[in-house]
């Protein structure tokens with residue numbers, strides 16, 4: 001069990017602060033009814049979404065900076081203490097430089113280095129594993145992991161299959177060595193399956209189809225999703241990995257205080273929670289307010305529940321994601337610190 005987590009020095013990584021930022025502009029289901037042939041009833045019944053946030057001016061880094069500043073404020077430290085910044089995103093400000101270094105510059109994290117990680121809706125879970133392992137080696141003391149996406153930048157607002165699903169947000173956590181070996185990140189399971197590349201992708205803009213007038217005319221710079229195919233795999237994938245991480249740690253749903261699933265569709269969330277035998281009260285759900293914000297959904301839940309003092313020190317938590325790639329995974333952790341407003 002857990003053969004992939006503990007280094008010889010037995011340092012465990014723990015999340016010690018969380019922060020988030022959502023843009024003010026709300027795009028409601030009734031707004032969308034005026035833009036495409038859809039209805040509030042269809043969107044809520046099929047997805048669980050009522051509204052989503054849209055960043056009207058600025059880029060992914062602008063939201064990420066605000067989330068990181070919130071993390072630092074909640075921990076009571078300055079940006080110069082950060083060692084590394086990892087930004088999980090599929091909507092970087094530009095192909096290069098990394099959005100992480102733009103964030104580093106904007107927050108004034110003078111000694112930090114950083115990089116972007118692209119794993120779509122599993123981006124935060126993948127990045128949290130990478131960041132926690134940097135802490136576990138003993139080499140780094142303060143690693144910031146951001147999940148940030150401006151999905152409105154790659155969403156076709158004439159396509160009713162897609163435009164109802166996505167929103168913009170950023171959220172971030174601070175990882176530090178845990179003061180107590182029982183608290184922090186205990187285990188993880190990550191998967192990938194390249195067969196997903198044919199059902200969920202953005203075709204244009206990369207080296208395969210560099211931008212031309214033709215790629216723009218063919219709408220190749222927007223998300224493409226075969227929703228039904230993705231749905232079938234996501235329901236099974238997220239439920240399987242959530243169950244697997246419980247089983248290999250000899251836990252059941254009764255041992256879990258909070259399940260924090262990626263927020264793509266309420267029906268996918270319910271399927272995973274049911275498989276774990278969890279009551280809805282133990283499941284963090286905010287999809288109705290924000291839609292699918294890709295890499296931001298999981299830390300956004302953590303931030304809202306922690307800052308509302310609902311997520312407490314000692315809580316046993318499972319994070320789980322499923323997204324493009326396919327990429328999917330789960331993380332088991334014990335929450336390390338209570339929120340104190342500063």
Ligand code: ACO
Pocket residue numbers: 037038039042043046047120121122160161162164200227228229230231234264265268292294322323324
């Ligand atoms: N309003 C009204 N009708 C709609 C809408 C809409 N917004 N969108 C689709 N429909 C119609 C379809 O055209 C279809 O009509 P038809 O039967 O006449 O063809 C009907 O509703 C049913 O469409 P489905 O696609 O079968 O609807 P489904 O119940 O599968 O829901 C959804 C679609 C919400 C996209 C679902 O398939 C889903 O959630 N898929 C998985 C999403 C996911 O997890 N993505 C991974 C993460 S994203 C990432 O990594 C970037």
